[in-house]
Amino acid sequence: MISSRIIDFFSQTHEIPQSEIEILINLVKPTTILKGEFLYIEGKTPKHGAFVLDGILREYYTDAKGVDYIRRFAYQNWWMVDLYELLHEKPALCSVQAIEDTNLLTFTKKDCELLIKKCPTAASVLREISAAEKYSLAKNEKKKRSLSALENYETLLQNHPGIEKRIPLFHIAAYLNIKPESLSRIRKQMNLTKS
Known part of the structure; x- marks a missing residue:
């Protein structure tokens, strides 16, 4: 029910x-x-x-x-x-x-x-x-x-794994109070760090 x-x-x-x-x-x-x-x-x-x-x-x-x-x-x-x-x-x-x-x-x-x-x-x-x-x-x-855009994005991903596949990136950027291009740079930086 x-x-x-x-x-x-x-x-x-x-x-x-x-x-x-x-x-x-x-x-x-x-x-x-x-x-x-x-x-x-x-x-x-x-x-x-x-x-x-x-x-x-x-x-x-x-x-x-x-x-x-x-x-x-x-x-x-x-x-x-x-x-x-x-x-x-x-x-x-x-x-x-x-x-x-x-x-x-x-x-x-x-x-x-x-x-x-x-x-x-x-x-x-x-x-x-x-x-x-x-x-x-x-x-x-x-x-x-009080956190950087990178730290805020990492926190969002930690608290809600996989959320970046469900929420359009321009909405995530608006939530982080940054431009979509800045979020793209952050994501590239994170991918390079993982490599």
């Missing part, structure tokens, strides 16, 4: 009561977004949050010159939601787009409100996940700024 994946994830830190599990399973909706499609768009109010079953999403914003800055990638068993934006119907600060066909479990503002009202344990876990995600993003940004 697909929705049991989200229960397994929630249960890693807290034991979820059976009554809440039944509600939670009925709240999430299996959804597929195809490569290039959006979960939500910068400046528009998000209609859904999501739990990634498989596939990859990118979260990014675009500056005044039209340059994309990728904040993060979301892989299998990751969340893609800003609870503040979703619950308070605020315009999204970033866009979220599928890099490959991606299967999700989605939930709406109404689903979140029902979860908070009827599932205190699961709601507590969701709030913890949201807070941990914000902390992790800030920590990752700080770390990215």
